[in-house]
Amino acid sequence: MIKVSIIGATGYAGAELLRLLYNHPQVEVVHITSESHTGKAISEVYPHLRGLYDQKLISMKDLDVIAKDSDFVFIGLPHGHAMEVGKALADTNVRIIDLGADYRFDDTTVYEQWYKVPHTHKDAPRVYGLAELYRDEIKSAKIIGNAGCYTTASILALAPLVKNEFIETNTIIVDAKSGTSGAGRSPKLMNHYPEFYDNFKAYGVATHRHTPEIEQALGHLCHRKVMLNFTPHLVPMSRGILSTCYANIKQWVTPEMIDAAYNEMYGKEYFIRLLGRGGYPSTKEVRGSNFCDIGWHIDLRTGRIIVLSAIDNLVKGAAGQAIQNMNIACGLDEKTGLDITPIYP
Amino acid sequence: MIKVSIIGATGYAGAELLRLLYNHPQVEVVHITSESHTGKAISEVYPHLRGLYDQKLISMKDLDVIAKDSDFVFIGLPHGHAMEVGKALADTNVRIIDLGADYRFDDTTVYEQWYKVPHTHKDAPRVYGLAELYRDEIKSAKIIGNAGCYTTASILALAPLVKNEFIETNTIIVDAKSGTSGAGRSPKLMNHYPEFYDNFKAYGVATHRHTPEIEQALGHLCHRKVMLNFTPHLVPMSRGILSTCYANIKQWVTPEMIDAAYNEMYGKEYFIRLLGRGGYPSTKEVRGSNFCDIGWHIDLRTGRIIVLSAIDNLVKGAAGQAIQNMNIACGLDEKTGLDITPIYP
């Protein structure tokens, strides 16, 4: 049995980890922490878990105990805090999967620039946690910086095109839309039910912190700096992300070459379902599951490709991918604990 | 392995059976039928299942083959059609769980009165499929008439009170509210997205066919005829039922006696989570799971009890209970394939 603990277990990613780990045959959840709800049963904070989990939330101050009892630690803390934990656990055997941003970047100055906090663990032995693209590195990683939600959908959508140099990378635009659980569990006016019902808006235009993360991953694939626009939007629903990605196709590239590139890169990937050319993923078709559905459209008239990519922001965009990464890191079948159908309707 | 087939597999209950059975360790889904989609892959009708089920839908005309290959058959046909199937399979070894109404009634004239169709299998060896209350009969049932969604929530809410004669049964009122998946998958104006968004309404007042079903089950518990009002309402959401049940409490009954009655009847039931006196179940806390959450409130001022009961209409209200009944009928642990957490948020 793999012993896991969750530090910062009361955000939605934490709740989702508990849902998925409940049925993971090889995992035992040992400790769960929360600073705002220390001492409470998790089912007090998340009543849907009553009768399923009886753990009490402890404080993360007991990091030693947590480390001693765990093989893996998932960190669900806000950015800026995970690196403290990572640093404290640097000399232990515990392996870390951070669901936040602290360990996603090669270049910590990029992190500092976009996240506006100093990075205190610059030399951490870390790997970017986007399972399908960084699988080998993840196998032996000490610290995995689990990829972000929007970024996972967007990078997976564009990777085959960038890797094969099929598109002009300086024309990439990612227009993404997410359900409201992506904004977290703290009540705010913007997410107040009557405020956002029958409403739709963009936010973080040109400034969203997922921008450099997508640029980094795509840059890895084509070995040069990539600059793009990423625009997130809030959808009046609970879960789900659809990423609509645009780019100019190079003149010599044919639709067949593009189809082949997707099939080659993802044909064997269990969690990536290719809808093919002309396909229309929808967020509900992957809801509750670790799937990423991808469809692409080629506009010969304008010379552009439009790639659509749908995930569940809490599963493939957070907890599901974290467990997938843990499976990889443990040498387990990647599907372990994640082999479920989406929930429809 | 238990071999199951689903006749009429393309309604929402069918889709939900496929979701839950996917992870049932002892079940193999053999045949799935549909008359409107014969020949199609199920993933064509339900794209969320792509990559998970590759079965093609056959016609139910091949009932012999289906029966021969199956231990259990779930019927997801509209009422009036299941009895034909039941009759045709009467002399086979196949055991049947009908998710419709055809086999729910002791007295088929009641069925005919409310469903307006003649009953063609009046002497069918059938059992009412509300697991917690009819467990013994279900164990050896040939045909199980799976309880309805609203009825399951309402009967479970009231059963301890009726069994113990704590309430005046002629004062019972059930005011229930359901998400839209309960109305099925056929597009109609009432359920057209822009028509029902930001909308709420009642329907079937004094005429809903679940009325006699609740009356029958409660009548079984107190051994006399029960008559009540049941009013369904449609909520602009996907899944979930909340039943608000009212009744006058007999003068000699104390709150403690009521608490004890619920604990006694349900304390050991895995799928019934008692929130206790003052508890407020919510549909989202059971969403996607087979749980029924119950809370009750005693109004000493008016002498009434108000019981709140929440289920997922497609799980405990249909497919989940069907599988629970199948487990009982097979002698399996009742939780098999149903031991999952609700999905939140």
Next chain:
Amino acid sequence: MIKVSIIGATGYAGAELLRLLYNHPQVEVVHITSESHTGKAISEVYPHLRGLYDQKLISMKDLDVIAKDSDFVFIGLPHGHAMEVGKALADTNVRIIDLGADYRFDDTTVYEQWYKVPHTHKDAPRVYGLAELYRDEIKSAKIIGNAGCYTTASILALAPLVKNEFIETNTIIVDAKSGTSGAGRSPKLMNHYPEFYDNFKAYGVATHRHTPEIEQALGHLCHRKVMLNFTPHLVPMSRGILSTCYANIKQWVTPEMIDAAYNEMYGKEYFIRLLGRGGYPSTKEVRGSNFCDIGWHIDLRTGRIIVLSAIDNLVKGAAGQAIQNMNIACGLDEKTGLDITPIYP
């Protein structure tokens, strides 16, 4: 021109007053106050009003100025605070319409019992602000305690039956459902978008403060004490209330007598649209308007009547009725400023 001011203008009722008053041909909005947003333009707090209202919010400390400049003052403060304002303005000519509960009760001990605050203006010259039933008193009222949202829908639903003694008043049950704007604009976990999306629940069972208000109005109609159960529920939508009201019909009452009672009481009421026996009001059919749609169903089998009543909680349940009351009090055509169609879809 009637000069009106709004004290506590930044709640949803305040915003709704501003929407409806914008097109009231005889009203000029003079002062609008807010203690939390003093100094801001109203369009800062409610951006949808940009370009339509340029007023700045002032503090209510300047009550003298406000009184001097206004013919009418609408109070949108939380309960407990309006009575201070009413007392301070007792000797002025300003007429007051309080959208809260402070002036709704004949017997202030009932208020104190349910609202848990001492009433500091017990002898206020007040009238209950449910336009259709208290019209004459409203005409000359100094202070109008605008009826509550749930209460308006419920009282209007039951009034003809109670007035004519057609039902056993001790069997009345009101099961009501409201959109989330009824809970106000303060972000709370319960109303946090991802928490309440695809969710439904009851609250305030046996304890909701609208209970005595309904009891009082019905008591006025039959001249005796009425006791009933009122159960509110939250619907995952923005606006709207549907009240489902149950009562036992007296044996000698016929359906025709009931129909006649509704027609007699409401046949000439512009804002009450009778859908008749068998009618199914829906909240969206009155959304954005001051209408109350009523339909009733008689269950001869159980001897009960079920009355359905739909309003927009912010219009007929608050701001619309307040303006209707103001029109009555000013001797204007009651429809002035309220003669609009609902917004659909």
Next chain:
Amino acid sequence: MIKVSIIGATGYAGAELLRLLYNHPQVEVVHITSESHTGKAISEVYPHLRGLYDQKLISMKDLDVIAKDSDFVFIGLPHGHAMEVGKALADTNVRIIDLGADYRFDDTTVYEQWYKVPHTHKDAPRVYGLAELYRDEIKSAKIIGNAGCYTTASILALAPLVKNEFIETNTIIVDAKSGTSGAGRSPKLMNHYPEFYDNFKAYGVATHRHTPEIEQALGHLCHRKVMLNFTPHLVPMSRGILSTCYANIKQWVTPEMIDAAYNEMYGKEYFIRLLGRGGYPSTKEVRGSNFCDIGWHIDLRTGRIIVLSAIDNLVKGAAGQAIQNMNIACGLDEKTGLDITPIYP
């Protein structure tokens, strides 16, 4: 009084015309037609209008009568049908506002190419009905081809940039999102409530018929052919469109020049509310009103501008703009009948 008739009055645009015209002080609605509901009262088809409109729907076969009795005719028929009406009324004095696509195009071969039906009224004296940009032509137009919903939002967003040659028009991408009322009132599986709740998807990628309409209007502004990508998406809400428009800014253009361009073009436009640089329009802030809210963001890092534009698809995207155009054509104040606040929440 201006006499208007609505041909094809039972779609959502027709219902919205009836809502807005109800309070238009100069308009009398004379005839309303429907082929599917001929003979019914409009309140039978749209119960929210009960008590407000008592007209019966007639057939459009009586076109002569309709023309004789009307000054203006609004056409709410599906594309391909309006041109028959326009042709039939060519020699009458009646002025026509078509809410469909038949009269939007200068070049009818473009229409035929994208709408796949032959154009039977190629030489019609028509004007594109986007009020702010075609005001002069609209004043004396015989036939106004009311602009589409997505197109209105997108063209208004980009017009100042294109007119001033601030952007590379071959880099324009429009990513738009609409509530479900845009898809009309015919029940279809895609818009079936439980199918689309908690769901989001794109459609019509590279093929949507609004593409050439946006290209035409922008082409008018810069006097050359414009080619762009337009991608629509469906949002699980009732109303609203947000258009997110991207383009590369020419090197010599400064943010101040862009701000000035928007202010110059729209500063005096009542229905266009400029949120300025950094502004975030939301669909709910314009809901129910004829406003178009625009905000823009300049990304100096990538050299792009991102313009956000929000409208209500049924108001500024259809009925509201149609009435605005009618006001212009009649020489009335453009705000007549449209001077209302959005409805919030």
